[in-house]
Every structure is written in structure tokens, then in C-alpha cells.
Amino acid sequence: GFADALLGEMAEEFNCAIASYKGSLKKFLVQMAEALDIPTSEPKYNANGDEVGEKALTADGLKEEIACNVGDETLLIIPDSQRLPASLRYWLEGLLDNGINLVLFAVANPRRDVFLRLLEVELSLPSxxxxxxxxxxxxxxxxxxxxxxxxxxxxxxxxxxxxxxxxxxxxxxLGINNKKPEHSQYLDISPIIISGLMALGIVRFIGMGTGNKGLYIVGGVALILAMMFKQIGQVKGARKRLGQ
The missing domain is CATH 1.10.8 (Helicase, Ruva Protein; domain 3)
Incomplete structure (x- = not known):
């Protein structure tokens, strides 16, 4: 994808890392640390103070270790960043204070936390x-x-x-042939409907003010019918397939 292409383009200029959050905070941090060649474990000592091996860093330990080893030469790329939990977003804000370069890809800009500090660039759809x-x-x-x-x-x-x-x-x-498009784009025409109802209401009030009973009756009936059709159009059945 575009994130991988960006990683390949900037790898010579920056110390780059790409990581995707898929529900596990620690896996995300480990993936980022390994991409930046940052240790993900620390020495383990026995009761006598002798080193007996290594133990994996906790999520908080990984955050501290990464924060201590990144700077203005670091570029972090995070696809699907709208999935990031609040704790990671606040942590990334702290990394920005360390001068890191950060690129977050999202379907839509959440406009909160770390996203407010970044420039927004809208990418064109693929051809x-x-x-x-x-x-x-x-x-x-x-x-x-x-x-x-x-x-x-x-x-x-x-x-x-x-x-x-x-x-x-x-x-x-798998032999599954679904001819119906899965993508849907809808146009909200509710302002047009509301404007039409208001226009019918105006016709009704004109008939009332001029004493024109025919205009008054036609405007009133048309207004009520339009409101009825609007409500009927909002009726939706359960979207379940046979057997569900």
C-alpha cells in the first residue's frame, strides 16, 4: 500500500518504522521497537544480583525505551491510525515533543489529540x-x-x-459470486425534502391569507401527503438473509 511505498521512499533519509495497531498494545510497541532496532527486553537478575538472562519489557517499559531512542531523524508511519486507543495517541503526542516525524494514515481524520497537531493531506482515490x-x-x-x-x-x-x-x-x-457492489455512496437529500415541505407550507399560508379556499385546501392536503410519504420512506425492515 501507500504506507509501504512511503517507507521505501524515506528509508534512506530517516530511521523509519511502520507499525499497525490490531488490538494488542504490546505487539504494536514491539513491532515499532524492532523496526527501529530498539531493545525489547532487559537483563534479569537473581537474588544475589547476578545476571541470569533477560526478561521482556512491559508495555510501559517499551514506551519509555522507544521515547529515549527516537528523535528528529526518526520517522514513524502508522496505517489505520483511527484504531489507536487514547493511551497511544497521548504517547505519540509526547514523541512529537521529542522532534520525531510522524505520518498517520486514517480513513477519516478523527480531529482530536495527536491528529490536531499534524497537517492533513487528503489522498486521491486509486485509479x-x-x-x-x-x-x-x-x-x-x-x-x-x-x-x-x-x-x-x-x-x-x-x-x-x-x-x-x-x-x-x-x-x-472460494467460488462465491456476489454480483452486488459492496461499496455504497449515498447522497443526503433530506434538505431538499424539507425545503419542499416548507414550500408547500408557504402555499397553504398564501391561500389562508388571500382567502383563496382552493389554494388553502390544495396546499394543506399536499403538505400532509408529502409528510406522510416522507415518513413511509423511512420504514426499513430487518436486513437479514434467509437462515439468519
Whole structure:
């Protein structure tokens, strides 16, 4: 992905590390420390003070060790940073005070904590050709042979999302053919509906003020019908498939 490409581009200029948070704080810190060649253990001593081996650092110990060994020559890259818990976000804020360079990738900017201190750059969506290349690589990894026409057909199910593109290929390899696109983009037209209802209300009040009963009745009935259709349109059934 783009994070890996950035890592390869900046590796010669900075001491780089890339780490993804997947639910385990300690694994995340160990991954980061190992990428920066920072020790993840400390000497272990017996009751006589003799060194008898090593013991793994705790999560707090890893935080302190990393903070002591990073600086302005360090670049930390974190994909899917919207997953980071508050404790890590506050810790990263402290690292910024040490002068480190930090790149956080997120689907949407959470606009809090450490994110408020970073510049926001919106990346453009991948092109159709780039998505098909992602799908081709995933198909090759799974030993699946797909023609260009098949890739084009499958790409329509994933849109321009690399994660969904890989998922579509995995489903195809398992013989699961889901022709419905998994990506959805909706346009909120509620302001238009509300404006229409207000316009009907204006017609009703004009009829009331001018004494035009026909206009008053038509405006009132139209307003009530529009409100009824609006409420009926909000009715949604349970989205369950057969057998669930």
C-alpha cells in the first residue's frame, strides 16, 4: 500500500518504522521497537544480583525505551491510525515533543489529540488500473487465473477500494459470486425534502391569507401527503438473509 511505498521512499533519509495497531498494545510497541532496532527486553537478575538472562519489557517499559531512542531523524508511519486507543495517541503526542516525524494514515481524520497537531493531506482515490493491479496480484497469490474481462467485471464490485478488491478476489477463489457492489455512496437529500415541505407550507399560508379556499385546501392536503410519504420512506425492515 501507500504506507509501504512511503517507507521505501524515506528509508534512506530517516530511521523509519511502520507499525499497525490490531488490538494488542504490546505487539504494536514491539513491532515499532524492532523496526527501529530498539531493545525489547532487559537483563534479569537473581537474588544475589547476578545476571541470569533477560526478561521482556512491559508495555510501559517499551514506551519509555522507544521515547529515549527516537528523535528528529526518526520517522514513524502508522496505517489505520483511527484504531489507536487514547493511551497511544497521548504517547505519540509526547514523541512529537521529542522532534520525531510522524505520518498517520486514517480513513477519516478523527480531529482530536495527536491528529490536531499534524497537517492533513487528503489522498486521491486509486485509479481503476491500480485497483485491477491489486486484484491481479491477489489472484496470483491465490493461484487464480483471471482474464482482463473478468477483472473488469469483478472490479465493478469493489469500486476503488483496495481492501474490497482483495476481498472480492478471495471470494471468487472460494467460488462465491456476489454480483452486488459492496461499496455504497449515498447522497443526503433530506434538505431538499424539507425545503419542499416548507414550500408547500408557504402555499397553504398564501391561500389562508388571500382567502383563496382552493389554494388553502390544495396546499394543506399536499403538505400532509408529502409528510406522510416522507415518513413511509423511512420504514426499513430487518436486513437479514434467509437462515439468519
Amino acid at each position: 481503476d488500473l491500480e485497483i485491477r493491479e491489486v486484484m491481479r496480484k491477489e489472484a496470483r497469490r491465490l493461484g487464480l487465473s483471471l482474464s482482463r474481462s473478468q477483472l473488469a467485471n469483478l472490479q465493478s464490485q469493489a469500486g476503488r477500494n483496495p481492501m474490497l478488491a482483495r476481498k472480492v478476489i478471495r471470494a471468487t477463489a
